[in-house]
Amino acid sequence: MTEKLSDTGRKTMLPALTEAGWTLDEDRDAISKTYKFDSFVSAFGWMTQAAIWAEKWNHHPEWQNTYNTVKVTLTTHDVDGLSSLDAKLARKMDQLAG
Numbered sequence: 209m210t211e212k213l214s215d216t217g218r219k220t221m222l223p224a225l226t227e228a229g230w231t232l233d234e235d236r237d238a239i240s241k242t243y244k245f246d247s248f249v250s251a252f253g254w255m256t257q258a259a260i261w262a263e264k265w266n267h268h269p270e271w272q273n274t275y276n277t278v279k280v281t282l283t284t285h286d287v288d289g290l291s292s293l294d295a296k297l298a299r300k301m302d303q304l305a306g
C-alpha cells in the first residue's frame with residue numbers, strides 16, 4: 209500500500225527534485241516540471257517510454273503535450289498527496305529525458 213510521504217521523506221527527497229527542476233505545489237501536494245524537446249516526435253517518444261514505466265509501476269502522470277513541450281504533474285491520487293512513487297517516477301522521467 210502506498211503511503212503519503214512523511215516529513216522526513218520530504219526532507220530527503222524534495223531538495224534533489226527541486227534541484228532537478230521540479231517545483232512543489234503545496235496546495236495540491238504535487239510536483240510539476242515542464243520538459244522541452246527538439247521536436248514533437250522526441251516529446252512523444254519520451255512520453256511513450258515514460259508511459260511504459262508508469263504502467264509497470266501502476267502510477268500515472270497528469271501531463272499535457274503541446275508540440276515539443278510536455279508539462280508533467282505528479283501526485284498520488286490514492287493518498288491525496290505525494291508518495292515515494294512520485295519521486296521514483298520523477299527520477300525515471302529525468303533519466304529518460306537524458
Ligand SMILES: C[C@H](O)[C@H](O)[C@H]1CNC2=NC(N)=NC(=O)C2=N1
Pocket residue numbers: 266267268269283284285286287
Ligand atoms: C486502481 C489503481 O491501481 C489506482 O487508481 C492507481 C492507478 N494510478 C495511479 N496514479 C497516480 N498518480 N496516483 C494514484 O493514486 C494511482 N492509483
